[in-house]
Amino acid sequence: MFHFTALPPLALYVHIPWCVRKCPxxxxxxxxxxxxxxxxxxxxxxxxxxxxxLPSVWGRVVSSIFxxxxxxxxxxxxxxxxxxxxIRARLQCKPDLEITLEANPGTVEQGRFREFRAAGVNRLSxxxxxxxxxxxxxxxxxxxxxxxxxxAELAHDAGFISFNLDLMFGLPDQTPSQALTDLATAMDLEPxxxxxxxxxxEPNTYFHHHPPELPDDEQIWSMQQQGQAQLQExxxxxxxxxxxxxxxxxxxxxxxxxxxxxxxxxxAGAHQKIxxxxxxxxxxxxxxxxxxDYLAAVDTNRxxxxxxxxxxxxxxxxxxxxxxxxxxxxxxxxxxxxxxLSFDLLRPTLTRAQQRGLLQENEPWRCTEQGQRFLNDxxxxxxxxxxxx
Numbered sequence: 001m002f003h004f005t006a007l008p009p010l011a012l013y014v015h016i017p018w019c020v021r022k023c024p025x026x027x028x029x030x031x032x033x034x035x036x037x038x039x040x041x042x043x044x045x046x047x048x049x050x051x052x053x054l055p056s057v058w059g060r061v062v063s064s065i066f067x068x069x070x071x072x073x074x075x076x077x078x079x080x081x082x083x084x085x086x087i088r089a090r091l092q093c094k095p096d097l098e099i100t101l102e103a104n105p106g107t108v109e110q111g112r113f114r115e116f117r118a119a120g121v122n123r124l125s126x127x128x129x130x131x132x133x134x135x136x137x138x139x140x141x142x143x144x145x146x147x148x149x150x151x152a153e154l155a156h157d158a159g160f161i162s163f164n165l166d167l168m169f170g171l172p173d174q175t176p177s178q179a180l181t182d183l184a185t186a187m188d189l190e191p192x193x194x195x196x197x198x199x200x201x202e203p204n205t206y207f208h209h210h211p212p213e214l215p216d217d218e219q220i221w222s223m224q225q226q227g228q229a230q231l232q233e234x235x236x237x238x239x240x241x242x243x244x245x246x247x248x249x250x251x252x253x254x255x256x257x258x259x260x261x262x263x264x265x266x267x268a269g270a271h272q273k274i275x276x277x278x279x280x281x282x283x284x285x286x287x288x289x290x291x292x293d294y295l296a297a298v299d300t301n302r303x304x305x306x307x308x309x310x311x312x313x314x315x316x317x318x319x320x321x322x323x324x325x326x327x328x329x330x331x332x333x334x335x336x337x338x339x340x341l342s343f344d345l346l347r348p349t350l351t352r353a354q355q356r357g358l359l360q361e362n363e364p365w366r367c368t369e370q371g372q373r374f375l376n377d378x379x380x381x382x383x384x385x386x387x388x389x
Contacts, residue, residue, distance in 0.1 A: 002312070002340035004277040008261040010057060011064045011253050012087065014046060015267030016072040017291050020106065023140045024206035025199060029269030029289050030070045038295065039079040045298045047086040049266040049287070052301055054090060056274050056283070057264060062091045064098040064253035067121075073103035077115030084120045098252045100125055100164075105143040105151035113151075113158035123251075124163040125195075126151050130171060131185045138172045138212065139199070152189040162249050164193040169223045171199055172212035179223040180230065187234045192249035196227060197242035221373075241325045241372065258322040259330070260338040268294035269305075280340065281309050315339050316346065317382050324375060329366025349381050356381075 018033040065087065067080070084099065100123040101116055113124065128148045130136050136144060143151075155163045165186050169179040186194060198220060201208045215223070228238060236244035240258060243251065257263065265272035269289040275282050285307035288294045297303040310318065319339050323330040332343045353359040358371035358378045371378050 002280045002282070002315075004275060004280060004340040006337060007060065007275055007277055008259075008338045009063050009256050010060045011066065011256045011261060011263040012062050012091065013253075013263050013265045013267075013270055013272070014065065014067045014072075014083070014087075015069065015265070015270040015287075016042070016067060016075060017070040017268045017289075018074055019069060019071040019104075020074070020142055021140065022206075024210075025139060025202070027202035027205050028068075028070070031291060033074065037074060039075055041295060042291070043079050043083050043086070045295050046083060046266050047090070048298050049303065050087065050090055050264070053264050053266065053272070056276070057091075057262075060092070060262075062093045062097065062264075064100070064256060065093075066100045066253040068102045070102075071104050071127075072101055073112060073116070077112050077119050080116060080121065081119035098123055100251070100253055102127065103151070105147040111154075113154050113160070117158045117160060122160070122162065124155050124160050125166060125251075126155065126163060127166045128152075128186065129166060129168045131182050132174075132178055135171045135174060135178065139168075149185070149189065152191060156190070162192045164195055164251065165189065165191045166195045168197060168199045169227065170215050170220050172214060174215055174223075176215075176219055176222045176226065180226055183227050183230060187231070187236070192246050193251060194231070194236055194244045195242055196231070196244060198224070239327050241375065255326075258326050259334065260319045260322055275340075282315060282340075284308050284310060312339075312341055312345065315341065317379070320382050321379055324365075324367055324371070324378065327366065329360070329364040331364050335365075346382075353378055353381050 017029050017031050018037055019030045022030055022032050099121050101121045102125045104127045129141055131145045131148055133144045167186050201211055231244050238244050239250050262274050263272055268291040271286040273284050286305045288303050288305045294303050336343055354361055357368055360366050
């Protein structure tokens, strides 16, 4: 039974679903842009969507905004400016609000970085994935090594003190040497933040149905171990399974998510989680995924794709799936404050996980090195139907 005495921090997620071309590994709600983008209509729809969500968060302060996709940087700076002005007019925002925009290194978008900065965006997340032209082609990216490097240089030139480079390893036929060369190239570009993660074949993707030849587990482990050592040498601290940052440059928006904070979600396919202290429950809902359906329905409030109220067991698993990704783990107080549940629900399973060498012995509750490597195995300990109470 839930018992909330306070509300967790609140963030805002904005989804812009269009991209130039759907990548074969991508399982996000993204749609290849066929014609000119309906910028004005979509920004209007986003603000209408937000208007309808406001009653659930009256009086609360937003700590971060993340504009994801798709490729949000396909939108003009004027459209992003109008969106942010509309958001600020409707929500109370922290003075040092973090505003992240996802971008891809295509040459069409690079000239917009300075304009995005002037519109209020203060953090970019650039989807590089690799600096190897052959590997980029294998994973369906539309840019090459030169464009990727230029994108990072232009981010610096545009005044972005904080930006992230997204980089993958374990690409089709990639060698450990190639993976480490990619990582070294990324670090040489001096981003404040690096997301460095293994390519996985997600359901409902082209690669899942037509799997490429990937490096074996031994090669993947070698890439990961050597890469983490190089990141540490270059002062990139790992604070989450796949996130590395210079001091003070961790992504606030993602930290809120991993710490089980609340977030509004506006846009086609956007999800949200809102704690209702008055009703003593957590409410989740999501919007229609297809942008055409979403645009047609938002004015009449028929754009909701679904909703639910997770029970206590679902909340426990959701919390742990996020919190155990963090190197810092979580505290007893953090669990009780954000879930509204008693820590006693966790104690038996935590003890079993410690006995298996997957969790540290004392608070804060966090993974051992073995637990990080086998995080999915650890999480199965908390699934209700696995034979445990």
